[in-house]
Amino acid sequence: MRAVVVREFGGPEALETVEVPVPEAGAGQVRVRVEAAAVNPVDVVTRSGALTAAGLMTPREVTGIGWDVAGVVDAVGPGVTGFAPGQPVIGLRDRLDLDLGAYADYMVLDASALAPAPAGVSLQEASTLPLAGLTALQALDTLDLPPGSTLLVTGAAGAVGGFAVELAALRGLRVVALAGAGDEALVRKFGAEWFVPRTAPDVPAAVRALVPGGVDAALDAALLGTAALGAVRTRGAFAAVAGGSEPVGLRGIRVTNVWIAADAGALTHLSTLAAAGHLTLRVADTLPLTRAADAHTRLAGGGLRGRPVLVP
Structure with a gap:
C-alpha cells in the first residue's frame, strides 16, 4: 500500500510517498481503509521537525504523518466489539511515535480511538471532525463553565474555533467571537452573541466594552496567549490549545494547556451532533494522496476556511 512519511525534516518536499506492507490489526485494534485524511497544522510542524526540536517527539528514522481519518472498517483484531467490516468510521491517531499515519491507503487504530462516521455527510467532510472537534470539546470540558457564562473564542472562524463556538452555544454559553472582519456573519451563524475583529487595536479593551469586567473564560484557538x-x-479561566502558547496565569486566572487525547465516547458524541446538523464540517479542498505536499503548502499559507483533505 501507499503511505506518506518523512525521513528528513524540512519543507513540504520532505513528504515522501512510499510503498509499505498493509498493517495488521492486533488485539483491540481496527484496520481502516482510508477514504479521507484531513490535513492539520500539527502535520506541518511534525514534518518540519518543530515538534522534535521542542522535545515532544523523539528522533525517528521514519515518521508517519496524519492524525484525522475517515474510512471504512477493513478488519478487526481479537477482542474488538462494536465495529465490523464495511462500517464507515472516523478516528484520531493521537500518537506521534509511529511509522504510519492517516496519510495512507490503510491505517490501524485502537478501537478506543474510533467512532461511527456521522450519517448524512461525506467521508471527506467527516474527516475534518476528530482532531479539531475533540480539541474544542476537551478545551470546553477543561474550562467547565456553567450555562450563562461568557466565553471568548479566538480564531473563531477556524477549524477548532468554529467547533468551539458551536459547542459552547449548545452548552448555553454566551460567546464573544474574535475573527477576521469578513467572518462576522459566519461566526454569528455558529452561535456567537458578540463579535470582535482580530484587527482591533486592543482586543481586551474591545471585549470588555461588550462584557464589562471581562469574560469568564477564553478558549484561545488563535494562539494569542x-x-x-x-x-x-x-x-477566570483560560484554555490554550497548543504547547508554548499558554500565558502566565496573572490575576489568579486558571490557565490550562489542552493536550488532545483520542476518546471514542467523546468522538461518538461529536459524530452524533454533526449528523444532526449541529456542527459545521468544512472542507477547503480535496487532493489525491500523492499531492500531500501541495496540501501542506496551502495550509501553511493560511486563510483557509476548513481543512484540505487527502483522498487516497
Whole structure:
C-alpha cells in the first residue's frame, strides 16, 4: 500500500510517498481503509521537525504523518466489539511515535480511538471532525463553565474555533467571537452573541466594552496567549490549545494547556451532533494522496476556511 512519511525534516518536499506492507490489526485494534485524511497544522510542524526540536517527539528514522481519518472498517483484531467490516468510521491517531499515519491507503487504530462516521455527510467532510472537534470539546470540558457564562473564542472562524463556538452555544454559553472582519456573519451563524475583529487595536479593551469586567473564560484557538488574557476577568479561566502558547496565569486566572487525547465516547458524541446538523464540517479542498505536499503548502499559507483533505 501507499503511505506518506518523512525521513528528513524540512519543507513540504520532505513528504515522501512510499510503498509499505498493509498493517495488521492486533488485539483491540481496527484496520481502516482510508477514504479521507484531513490535513492539520500539527502535520506541518511534525514534518518540519518543530515538534522534535521542542522535545515532544523523539528522533525517528521514519515518521508517519496524519492524525484525522475517515474510512471504512477493513478488519478487526481479537477482542474488538462494536465495529465490523464495511462500517464507515472516523478516528484520531493521537500518537506521534509511529511509522504510519492517516496519510495512507490503510491505517490501524485502537478501537478506543474510533467512532461511527456521522450519517448524512461525506467521508471527506467527516474527516475534518476528530482532531479539531475533540480539541474544542476537551478545551470546553477543561474550562467547565456553567450555562450563562461568557466565553471568548479566538480564531473563531477556524477549524477548532468554529467547533468551539458551536459547542459552547449548545452548552448555553454566551460567546464573544474574535475573527477576521469578513467572518462576522459566519461566526454569528455558529452561535456567537458578540463579535470582535482580530484587527482591533486592543482586543481586551474591545471585549470588555461588550462584557464589562471581562469574560469568564477564553478558549484561545488563535494562539494569542498574553494578548488575549486581559479580556478574562480576575480569577477566570483560560484554555490554550497548543504547547508554548499558554500565558502566565496573572490575576489568579486558571490557565490550562489542552493536550488532545483520542476518546471514542467523546468522538461518538461529536459524530452524533454533526449528523444532526449541529456542527459545521468544512472542507477547503480535496487532493489525491500523492499531492500531500501541495496540501501542506496551502495550509501553511493560511486563510483557509476548513481543512484540505487527502483522498487516497
